[in-house]
Structures are given as structure tokens and as C-alpha cells.
Amino acid sequence: MLVMTDIVKRYGPTLVLDGVGLAVKAGEVMALMGENGAGKSTLVKILAGIEPSDQGRIEIDGKPVAIRSPGQARAAGVGYVAQELSIIDSLSVAENVFLGDSSIGIMRSAAKLAEMARPYLDRVGLDYVDPLALAENYSVAERQLIEIARLLSRKARIAILDEPTAALSESEIIRVKAAVRAIAADGCAVIYVTHRMPEVFELTNRVTVLRNGKSFAPMETATLSIDTLIEAMLGRQLGKMFPPRAARLGAEAVRLESCMTPGLKAPVSLSVRSGEILALAGQVGSGASTILRLLAGVTPLGSGAIFLEGNAYAPKSVADGIASKVVYCSDDRKRDGIFAVRSVPENLSAPALSAISRFQLLSGSLEKGHIRSIAAKFGLDERYFSRLAGNLSGGNQQKVALGKWIGLNPKLLLVEEPTRGVDVGARAEIYKHLRELADGGLSIIFASSDTQEVLGLADRIATFFHGQLVQVVAADTATAESLTRDVTRAEQAA
């Protein structure tokens, strides 16, 4: 149905797409995969009319089409759901479904619009949603589904979904997958950009891999394994994605005793040993990230007690936590993980200003030593030192966001979504460095919605559901199925 051939795109001297091709059939879900910077987003933006291509042909149903603007793309039957959602909170669900649709007159009544939106909402599994309610009342997953309903309303025959599940938890992803299957079954050609391996295998028919601006012939998903796919994306043997688990653990580093805090529905008791990596698995709102924020000093302790190396620990602020060498990396590094407009060294030394100063005066040599040791421990190339943090790739930004804490020699590292928006290669590196730090005696607690990551990186897994700790299991006894069951267990019981 869709054939793109020989697409070339340059940004200045950089060749982003070097003669890329992509062919998708009606009713098929095509995964578009590749590391960050491989050109996936650029390719789909060209198809969506957001970026012009420098060269290349696009044919739909055998006829060449010119796509130079989003309007032309829409007219050609191409629908695009961007990574950043374009749902307007202050409009109703129905208005969002028909947003930008010029065939809908402005005089159309709200009730009529709601009635028109109904079938599209039903089709993507939002049959319980009130089309007249404001979009702000719905979750990220539901808004994602509203975007897909918008594609349907526009009669899109080619649907592009750019990382639709990046911000979603496992059970929410199930709903998006169902919606994608539904639109493919209606004959839509779906281009599905993602970093998540499980989705590729469960959802897609074929995979097109982009690497260094070049495309490779599509592969049947059924013939692939995770390892062959990762290696295709990297262009080299990966060895293993995850480093081996801790050989031996130290003494108990942190202990929570019947801790309660807003966001939890039942007291939580947990302990982590020195050198151990504990995963907190759960959907959004399960309480998993609440535990991280509690330990970090973001949320105050309601009742219960926390012990850090045997001493009572009750941080009232993030600064308190840092003073006790408990450090926290949130899941939104653009918001509070990095200083985008400052250089990499200034980012890395930000939490350690006292350590690099003498009598309130910054010391250039102390700062240099500080950032060099971080760079060495976290595999950050010194070539990046002259760059602004905001100009780095997602993977390197995450290394900066995490690495800035390593300079403080923390006792406990708390990480929310350690590799969100990080490509496969950098992901494996971050896992390796986190494990090395743990082997050096650091305790790490991370919360993640990525099942592979939880199973592969952790020594033990604590599963959360609805503000309660469900159970703690050794990671080597858990499977993707058991994990999914645990984090959604009451849903299935109900």
C-alpha cells in the first residue's frame, strides 16, 4: 500500500537518511526500529509532512504522491500520532477527536459531535469514555487512545504511531496494543515506532530496522529473536544485554519498617543490602515510585520508620537525602534531571559544588578531577565535555543525569525508569555501569515499567499494586508472565 524509496534527508552536513526505503502493506503492523539517531523519527516525520525530504519518492497504492505539509499527508490518508501527545486538556474528548478537521463546521453542537465521536472511541476501547467530558480527566494511556481515535475519524489508511507506549505501564500498553490490532484489522497499514521489544514480538507482522541512516530489508517478526533483533539494530554482537547478577551481597543498607505515606494504601516493609539492585515493579499509581520519592525526601514519611545503615533516617527534603548520601533520579530528566542549557561538566558537578570549592571559591582543578572520575565510572566520553547537556542524545543525557550523583559516592541510588528514551546500545551500557557501581557496594533501587529491564537488571523484584506491596521475589525465579500477573493481579481477580 505504501512504498517509500530512496529517501534522503540532510541536516546541515549530517546525512540523517541515506537512501532509506520502507514498504508497508494494508492490514499489517510494521515495526520501525533502530537506535536513537538512526533516523526513525525523521523518516516518519517526512511521511507525515512535518519535515521535507531532500530526495526520494513516496507512492501510495502505486501512485506517486507529494507530501510537503501535514495537510497533504492527511489528504493522502496518512495519520500521525507524535511522541508528544497533541491532546488539548481544556477541550472535550469529542472535540479532541475532531481536532483540526476542517470538514466539521464550527456550528456543530456538542451533542452532535459526541455522537459522531462515539464509534471511533468504541473502536479503540474507550467505550466507557464520555465524549463530552474534558480530556484532562483521562490518563495518558486514554489520551493516547483518543489520538488513535482521531486517526480513525480522519479515515487514515496509513497510521504512524511514534513510541505510543513510551510513557505507559504494562497493563495500559495492553489497551494500546488492542487498539492497534483493531485498526490493522480494519485494513489500515500501521507503522509502529518503538524501543520496546515485547511489543514488537506481540504486535507486529514485520520489522524494518534503520541503522546509521540506512534501512534494511524488512524481516518477518516470527522469524526473529530478541537477540537477533538487537544485533540487527546495533550492527554488532551484543553479547548480553544485562550484566551478571551480584555474586555476593553486603550488609543491610536500607530498611523500611511499616512505612506509610500518601500514595500508599498499606504499610510497606522492605530491605535492601549493600551491593544489591532491587526493582520496584508496578503500574502508574501502584506505589512503586512512591517508595522512591519517600526515600529521596520528596514525599514525607507518614508513619513507620526507615533505617539507613542502622540509623533512623527521615529526610524532610531532597537536600536532606543528599546529605545522607541517598540520591534520586526521576523519570523526567528534561524536567529535573539535567540543566539543558549548561555544559556537561557543570551538570556533573551541580550536586557537588561544596566538594569542588575551597572557601566558597570554585576550584577548576577540583572540578576537573571530579567530572573525570564520574566520566570514567559511567562511560561518558570526554569529547562531550564541551557540549551543552541539552544537545546530547537521550542515552548520554541519562548518563549525565545519573552520573552527576556518582560523584557524591552515594550509599543508595534511587532511579525511576533508568532507561526511558534511551536507545538499545546506551541502555546496555547503563545497565553495565549500574551493576559495576553495585558491585562496588552501592545499593540501587529502581522503579520501571519495562518488564525486560526489571527481570534482567534486578537481584530481587518487589511488585506493587494499588498502593500495596504484593510480594518480593528473587529475579531469577520470576518470568515476564509472573511479573505481569503480579502487577495487575487484582484486576484479574475482579
Add this chain to the structure above:
Amino acid sequence: MTSQNPTAERRIRIPRPVYGLAAILAIVAVAGFTTPSFATLDNLFVVIRAASLTGIVAIGMSYITISGNLFALSASSLGALLAVLFALITAQFGFAAGVVLTLLLAGVSGVAQGVAISLIGNPIITTLAFGTVFRGLAALLSGNSILRIESDLALWIGTARPLGIPTQSWAFVVAALLSWFVIRHLKLGREIVLCGANPQAAIASGLRVGMVTSVACIALSTGVAIMAMLTVSQFSQAKADLFMGYDFDYIAAVLVGGIALRGGRGSPLQAALGAILIALLQNFMLLNGFSAGLRMTIVGFLVVVSISLFHVLQGKSR
């Protein structure tokens, strides 16, 4: 000639103050050729003298901008209040007491504004309100009359020219260098820059964002206090309507200097250069007999052009 080797990919960064310097040189060159009385040493001193008081406050204002708090709109009113207070205290207790207490009160006003900004979250609204309070207090305390002081020391400070350079210009140069040193080399300066660059990340890194806002307000208040004391000393009098309408001049110097509105970038030196640049332009226009209205239009236009220009340059460096 273009080279294609990979090392050429590393872009050479032109520091922003260089643009300001280039603009100053351009104005000097054009004006020097067209206006004979412009390119004289005497006139250069006149220009720097004219830029000095505005420049000192603009340097303080740059702390507000760099710390991520946009602008304060209370500087001119605070100047009037501090001028009145300085005159009252000096008349009563002498010059030294006047200086010390005025600086102290400036610090208090800085902390008050800093705390209020942290609580309210909007520096523009907060300082607008504070400005009205300050102007009102100045009128109350002065009884709307002209306050006179008689102090030889004050008169000397206000009118002397050590080494042939007015005290105001000395103060301007010292303030510029000191402010640059604080931002560039002190731990506190780095903290100010980081808090301006991303307050959320600053809090998450354990930095003291509220304290930084107060420090920035104190820096501005100190600049305002120096301006107020130098002005009162020079004319031996103070009144409540001093510096009325000057707020735009301070902000214009910061903007023309190319300090990013969003905070976290730039240096106080840029604000100093911005003040000199505007003074040069004003001087050139005065020498050529431009009317007040025309001068105002051109300076306003310069601000618009420089903001747009820096915005474009910033976009390119991404």
C-alpha cells in the same frame, strides 16, 4: 574555504559579550566618521559617565535575569526610597551612618522581595507591587518635599574625579568586575546560574533556589543603593520622584547586552556592555541633535532588534 575534515565539525563558540563589543565598535566607527566631536577622549569619558549609574543597576538586574527571575520592576522606586532614606539618615547621623544603614536597608528590601517572589512565584507581579510600596514610602518619608544634605564628604564622593575619572565610573567598573567574579568563580555564582538554568533540576540536586532568588534581589538592591547614594551625594538633595521611569533603561541594558531571558545563561559583564552601548547611541544622537522622541524610538527599536537577533543566534547554536 571550507574544510570537510571531521574536526571541523566542532563549532567555534563565539562568546556572547563579543557581539556586544562588536556592536560598540561599529557604533564608534560610524559615529567617529560622521560626528567629529564624538571620537574624542573627553567624549568617551562622558559616555562612560552617562552609562555608569544605569550600568550599576543593570549589573544588579542581570543577577535577577540570570537566576531565572526575569526582571524586577521595583528598581527605580527602590532607588527613590533609598535616596530619601540616605538623605534623612545622613542629615541626622552623618554620612558614614547614611551609607551603612542605606546598604543594610537595601539588603532587607532584597530579602523581602526574594522571599515574596519565592512564595508568589511571579517576579514581575511581585516587584511591580513592591515598587508601588517603595515609591509610596518614599513620598511618605520625604513629606513630598526636597530633602537636603550638607556633607563635604558626600559632595566629594558625588563630584570628585580620582585620576581624572568620575567616582561614578569607578564604581561602575568595580561593580562590573566584582559581579563577574562572583558569577564566574564563586560557588554561590555557579548556584545562581544553575538555579536559573533549571530550577526543578536545581531543587532535585539539593541547591537552594529560594536563597538564590534572595541573593539576586540583594544584588539588585545593592546596585540600586549605590546609584541612589551617588545621586544624592552629587546633588546634595533627594526627593520621592527620583529615577521615575528609569526601569526600562535598566532592563534595556540587560537585553541589549544579550542576556537570555530564560535565565541560566549570560554574564553581568554583558549588562555593563549593554549600558555602555545604549549610552554611546544616546550620545551620538544627542551630538547630532536628535529630538527626545526620536532618541526614545531608536533605543526602543534597538531593544526589539537585539532581542530578536539573540533569539535567532540562540536557535542556530542548538
